[in-house]
Amino acid sequence: MKSLEDLKRIRDAAQRKVTMRGKNDFTRILVGMATCGISAGARPVMNKIVEEIAEKDLQNVTVTPVGCIGECAIEPIVEVLEGEKRTTYCRVDVDVAERIINEHIIGGKVVEDNLIGKYRL
Amino acid sequence: MNELSLHILDICQNSIQANATLIEILIDEQPASNRFSITIRDNGHGMDEKTLSEVADPFYTTRTTRKVGMGVSLFKMAAEQAGGSFTITSKPNQGTQVVATFAHDHLDRAPLGAIEDTLLILILNEAGIDIRYEHVVNDRTYVFDTRDVKQILNGIPLTDSDVIMWVKNNITEGITSIHKEESL
């Protein structure tokens, strides 16, 4: 069993790195988690993003479940917030989630195929 | 939704929407007496009697973005089609409790599924709502409580990647261990 001792080690290591982080250059990723989103597959999408952030040790990137984004028909929806900039993706599956991390978050290039503008007329 | 853990994730979204500060989830698996039950309790703003009487109606919602509210009625259907029952009780300003029971061996009872994935998402909720998870199998119990974890973390956020991965492993291993046969 992953012990509390492990958790304490993680805490101590995190305490050391906290001071090195800038506060203002955060990227937030939001995943729509209303009934429609969950039914369309938002849970594996969000878990994939959590794993990618951890595996690739992406600093200053967080992922948060949110309620309704108002676009039931084209869920799962993922939004990337970088400062003032908001990019909304729809019909995201696990593969697209991985592309968002690799191409957008790491590579700085938007994943055109799933931009919401392509779906909403 | 083909896993009960997906329904749990969905029902808990109602609790989050209701401004709960604590959500308690209890899974009780009793194969010997053919029972499987799920209880979800929150301390959110609750519902008055009129709302409560309409909540299981798929056409009832307080959402403004669409005209149907599916979450509760889908969970109710999942229980009723698996030889079980469904009750929801609520008091304004006190909270809400949802209890779904199932016949453990019923062919139409969906599996619990990836409950660790559900819990991970719940734990990452934006408002920092505390989550207590208790899972009983026969006479073995696993408990996970974000309040215990937060106490150890001493200000380090639950959203830290290493913390999240620790949490996920802890839950997965904990649930596996209560399902293991008693070793001799």
Ligand SMILES: Nc1ncnc2c1ncn2[C@@H]1O[C@H](COP(=O)(O)OP(=O)(O)OP(=O)(O)O)[C@@H](O)[C@H]1O
């Ligand atoms: N835990 C709760 N606390 C307070 N009110 C609740 C709770 N659960 C449900 N409700 C009320 O019952 C309504 C119906 O809930 P239900 O989950 O069926 O649909 P919804 O949340 O409106 O939409 P959907 O679940 O389809 O995204 C909600 O809109 C809300 O007003």
Ligand code: FES
């Ligand atoms: S309820 Fe479907 S996106 Fe809001």
Ligand SMILES: [Mg+2]
């Ligand atoms: Mg709901």
